[in-house]
Amino acid sequence: MRLAMPRPDIVAAVVTRDWEETLRNRLLLATILVPPVVLTIVPLIVGGVTTGLPLPAAVARQAIALRPDWASLSPGELTAALVIQQFLVFFLMMPAYIPLSIASYSIIGEKTSRSLEAVLSTPIRTIELLAGKAISALLPGVAVGWLTYVALIGLTAMLYSPGLVGVVTDDSWLAGVFLLGPAVGLASVVAGVIVSARVSDPRTAQQIGGIIIVPLVGVAVIQASATVLFGGPSYALGALIVLIISLMGLVLGARLFGRETILTRWR
Amino acid sequence: MPVLRMEGLGRKFGATWAVRDLSLDVRAGEVLGLLGPNGAGKTTTVRLLAALIAPTAGHAWVDGIEIREAPDEIRARVGILTETPGLYDKLSAERNLDYFGKLHRLPAAVRAERIERWMVALGMWDRRRDPAGTLSKGTKQKLAIIRALLHEPRVVFLDEPTAALDPEAAYVVREAIAILRAEGRTIVLCTHNLDEAERLCDRIAFLRGSLLRVDSPARLRGELGGGRVTIRLAEPASPALIAAVEALSVVRLVEHESGTLGVRVENEKHDAPIVVRAIVDAGGGVVEVRPEVGTLEQVYFEIMGVRPGAGDPDSAREVA
Numbered sequence: 001m002r003l004a005m006p007r008p009d010i011v012a013a014v015v016t017r018d019w020e021e022t023l024r025n026r027l028l029l030a031t032i033l034v035p036p037v038v039l040t041i042v043p044l045i046v047g048g049v050t051t052g053l054p055l056p057a058a059v060a061r062q063a064i065a066l067r068p069d070w071a072s073l074s075p076g077e078l079t080a081a082l083v084i085q086q087f088l089v090f091f092l093m094m095p096a097y098i099p100l101s102i103a104s105y106s107i108i109g110e111k112t113s114r115s116l117e118a119v120l121s122t123p124i125r126t127i128e129l130l131a132g133k134a135i136s137a138l139l140p141g142v143a144v145g146w147l148t149y150v151a152l153i154g155l156t157a158m159l160y161s162p163g164l165v166g167v168v169t170d171d172s173w174l175a176g177v178f179l180l181g182p183a184v185g186l187a188s189v190v191a192g193v194i195v196s197a198r199v200s201d202p203r204t205a206q207q208i209g210g211i212i213i214v215p216l217v218g219v220a221v222i223q224a225s226a227t228v229l230f231g232g233p234s235y236a237l238g239a240l241i242v243l244i245i246s247l248m249g250l251v252l253g254a255r256l257f258g259r260e261t262i263l264t265r266w267r
Numbered sequence: 268m269p270v271l272r273m274e275g276l277g278r279k280f281g282a283t284w285a286v287r288d289l290s291l292d293v294r295a296g297e298v299l300g301l302l303g304p305n306g307a308g309k310t311t312t313v314r315l316l317a318a319l320i321a322p323t324a325g326h327a328w329v330d331g332i333e334i335r336e337a338p339d340e341i342r343a344r345v346g347i348l349t350e351t352p353g354l355y356d357k358l359s360a361e362r363n364l365d366y367f368g369k370l371h372r373l374p375a376a377v378r379a380e381r382i383e384r385w386m387v388a389l390g391m392w393d394r395r396r397d398p399a400g401t402l403s404k405g406t407k408q409k410l411a412i413i414r415a416l417l418h419e420p421r422v423v424f425l426d427e428p429t430a431a432l433d434p435e436a437a438y439v440v441r442e443a444i445a446i447l448r449a450e451g452r453t454i455v456l457c458t459h460n461l462d463e464a465e466r467l468c469d470r471i472a473f474l475r476g477s478l479l480r481v482d483s484p485a486r487l488r489g490e491l492g493g494g495r496v497t498i499r500l501a502e503p504a505s506p507a508l509i510a511a512v513e514a515l516s517v518v519r520l521v522e523h524e525s526g527t528l529g530v531r532v533e534n535e536k537h538d539a540p541i542v543v544r545a546i547v548d549a550g551g552g553v554v555e556v557r558p559e560v561g562t563l564e565q566v567y568f569e570i571m572g573v574r575p576g577a578g579d580p581d582s583a584r585e586v587a
Contacts, residue, residue: 007372009369009372010369010370010372013366013369013370017355017358017362017366020357020358020362021355021357021358024357024358025357113353113354113355113356114349114350114351114352114353115353115354115355116353117319117347117349117353118347118349118353118367118411118414119367119370120319121317121319121342121345121346121347121349121415122342122367122370122371123339123340123342123343123370123371123372124370125339259319259320260319260320260321263314263319263320264280264320
């Protein structure tokens with residue numbers, strides 16, 4: 001059986017419309033824009049405050065054993081590096097919760113306004129609708145995550161030593177922000193689609209879909225103890241695993257997004 | 268060749284048939300009304316014909332295309348006004364229409380021209396920049412009608428277009444439908460409003476899980492609704508008098524209550540004198556004779572086999 005390919009103009013129309021609606025939704029807009037600002041400023045403030053506070057010797061030794069490239073940092077910079085490193089997890093959460101929020105509002109919004117039947121009455125293919133919803137949710141999350149990261153690098157370079165710039169541009173950050181982040185974003189969109197198909201309130205969808213963030217919180221807890229500091233290969237492997245899980249979820253999501261299912265079972 | 272053709276069309280949800288064995292042709296330019304109680308299968312029929320859901324049994328053709336063979340092509344040829352307008356409240360009226368024009372892959376210039384033409388025709392041009400959420404119910408419904416027409420469909424399905432509208436808004440929407448009718452479009456109108464069906468439809472199909480009857484409103488009224496003659500007697504009718512009236516070939520039903528006879532006849536004007544003569548011949552005295560024209564409501568109740576207030580025998584059967 002030949003799969004019908006999504007037509008770019010139709011997908012673009014869905015994406016554009018979703019963004020237009022997102023831009024008019026102040027609550028959703030705040031959800032998207034406030035955390036990046038916080039995530040750019042807080043690591044720098046916390047890093048600045050802790051720069052003068054050396055780590056306990058045992059923790060410092062453990063951190064350097066896990067990340068030998070940090071051996072050249074001063075004791076104060078080492079503290080700041082360990083603290084700032086914790087924020088990488090939040091940069092992974094951004095592409096997770098932003099697409100989840102957008103997808104939840106977008107799909108549930110269509111359900112509550114009963115506009116999906118009108119959309120499905122056009123020659124649009126369900127794969128085009130799903131692709132449009134996924135892209136309109138995923139791109140802002142990934143873009144905001146990347147822009148925030150670039151801002152963080154710029155401000156770190158302006159305010160701190162080259163050693164700390166090296167910390168936020170090492171392979172763990174690059175793999176985390178550019179590989180695992182988008183993969184987590186995709187997983188989040190898939191979760192948003194699946195959960196939104198079953199509930200009728202965007203906040204409920206976000207709460208249930210928010211389970212996707214739990215593994216990331218686990219990573220944060222493990223890293224905070226400095227017993228394990230994940231490097232670039234770990235994040236790249238994590239990205240691959242998340243991508244595979246997301247693609248499996250996408251198959252389920254595509255089924256839930258079937259024309260008949262939407263019309264006869266979505267309430 | 269009919270624009271719509273159904274042959275044994277049916278759809279099952281789980282173990283329940285929403286609609287079955289539907290065979291019907293709709294001619295080009297015809298306005299067909301679909302009448303039936305909730306759960307009769309009207310919306311399912313529309314969804315089947317618009318290739319939104321697949322049939323479980325039978326076949327249907329829209330403009331000569333079988334609905335299972337090319338559903339995308341079918342959807343490009345039909346326009347639907349769904350039960351609820353289903354608009355994007357935060358987008359302007361114009362942007363709502365433009366989005367659906369894009370989904371139909373209409374070029375920008377064509378979209379702009381048709382949006383302006385229809386908004387002007389339905390008196391909405393001044394409201395084009397207003398968010399859809401700020402429009403009245405009737406105006407939203409008009410906007411949804413324009414949305415269904417943007418791609419110049421051969422067939423337009425209107426699913427309960429005036430349901431839940433106040434009389435003024437319903438009037439506005441009916442005027443819009445009358446414009447479509449005057450344009451010679453093929454329209455399938457699902458409605459509970461019998462007056463609306465009578466005024467707008469060339470033929471009416473009564474549906475209750477299957478097709479019960481289809482004909483023009485005038486013929487339906489003539490054949491089924493018939494007329495009624497209410498006769499006030501000088502004294503309560505005796506059994507012999509009632510039997511004499513019932514024996515008349517033109518009489519279908521006799522109801523007697525407190526000295527008043529309600530007599531269902533085929534033609535109230537022609538048959539009233541025959542009934543009066545029979546009453547007088549049976550020794551009765553006539554005080555007043557009031558002929559009443561048969562209504563589509565009577566036809567509806569007769570075809571559906573229900574009496575007002577007696578409950579709906581199939582009311583539990585609510586599907587899709």
